[in-house]
Amino acid sequence: MQVVETVDAYRKACDAIRAGHRIGFVPTMGALHAGHASLMRQASRAGLVPVVSIFVNPTQFGPNEDFDRYPRTLDRDLELCASEGVQLVFTPTVAEMYPAHSRTLVKVSGLTDFMCGASRPGHFDGVATVVSKFFNVTGPCSAFFGRKDYQQYRVICAMVTDLLMPVTVVGCPIWREPDGLAMSSRNRYLSPDERLRALGIIRGIADAERVFRAGERAPSVLLDRVKQSLVRSQLREDYVALRDPVELAALEGAERLPERALLAVAAYCGHTRLIDNLVLGEEMAPTLPGVV
Ligand code: AMP
Numbered sequence: 001m002q003v004v005e006t007v008d009a010y011r012k013a014c015d016a017i018r019a020g021h022r023i024g025f026v027p028t029m030g031a032l033h034a035g036h037a038s039l040m041r042q043a044s045r046a047g048l049v050p051v052v053s054i055f056v057n058p059t060q061f062g063p064n065e066d067f068d069r070y071p072r073t074l075d076r077d078l079e080l081c082a083s084e085g086v087q088l089v090f091t092p093t094v095a096e097m098y099p100a101h102s103r104t105l106v107k108v109s110g111l112t113d114f115m116c117g118a119s120r121p122g123h124f125d126g127v128a129t130v131v132s133k134f135f136n137v138t139g140p141c142s143a144f145f146g147r148k149d150y151q152q153y154r155v156i157c158a159m160v161t162d163l164l165m166p167v168t169v170v171g172c173p174i175w176r177e178p179d180g181l182a183m184s185s186r187n188r189y190l191s192p193d194e195r196l197r198a199l200g201i202i203r204g205i206a207d208a209e210r211v212f213r214a215g216e217r218a219p220s221v222l223l224d225r226v227k228q229s230l231v232r233s234q235l236r237e238d239y240v241a242l243r244d245p246v247e248l249a250a251l252e253g254a255e256r257l258p259e260r261a262l263l264a265v266a267a268y269c270g271h272t273r274l275i276d277n278l279v280l281g282e283e284m285a286p287t288l289p290g291v292v
Pocket of ligand 1 (some may be wrong): 012027028029032035036038039144145146147148149173174175176179182183184
């Protein structure tokens with residue numbers, strides 16, 4: 001496995017891989033866990049050469065967010081990449097990704113001013129900008145994104161379409177702990193008590209999913225199921241949203257939900273902000289653990 005730090009070395013290494021193979025690119029912020037590994041495996045299974053970037057991107061963090069204390073575990077991350085058969089890892093510095101006097105921002109409008117975009121102003125501009133830089137140096141590839149960050153996944157799809165980027169975006173299922181908590185690098189912030197209470201998110205989602213499967217289509221009923229679960233677990237709601245899974249158009253005001261609807265949740269557990277979601281009406285439901 002090759003590990004490179006400069007844009008120049010990374011671009012050359014990607015070109016070399018692409019001479020005979022197709023790249024399966026997995027951008028990450030490190031502190032890797034089984035959710036990240038599942039993206040690498042999906043790339044390999046698709047017959048692609050897995051390539052990973054590890055970069056904690058400062059421009060996607062707000063001034064009062066956790067950029068400084070975001071977990072950085074590079075040695076262990078590289079071990080995980082090696083064990084997943086990754087061939088190339090890009091670990092740039094901030095100066096490498098943001099040349100002095102950087103002044104270009106990629107802004108995807110329409111998809112970024114609600115849900116996580118409303119709570120984290122500027123977040124998706126930072127994400128779209130850094131991901132477009134990664135795509136520019138990686139070159140033509142398939143890029144694997146987790147649907148845990150569902151809004152991010154849709155923003156990247158829109159960016160690739162709008163800017164005619166030679167990238168195929170693949171949205172991958174959410175990888176969960178055995179008790180149902182969506183895996184996240186931020187889960188390590190949770191105290192033992194918070195870790196238990198964090199389950200209120202997936203319990204609420206699973207409850208709403210059961211009701212949806214039984215035929216309920218009133219948005220308010222499903223939203224209430226989730227909100228009640230958050231309250232029961234003493235989680236502070238940031239948002240609970242029902243949206244069209246592709247365009248992210250609001251469905252909260254619909255009289256009756258369509259056959260597929262994104263149910264997305266963000267909530268604070270202590271100081272830690274957690275997100276999770278499910279597309280109601282999709283085949284993923286059986287993989288939801290038996291949470292009650
Ligand atoms: P991050 O390192 O948090 O920026 O995440 C890097 C990529 O891994 C993003 O595409 C995330 O959506 C994805 N990811 C993070 N957690 C999970 C998970 N539990 N299941 C699937 N994908 C995930």
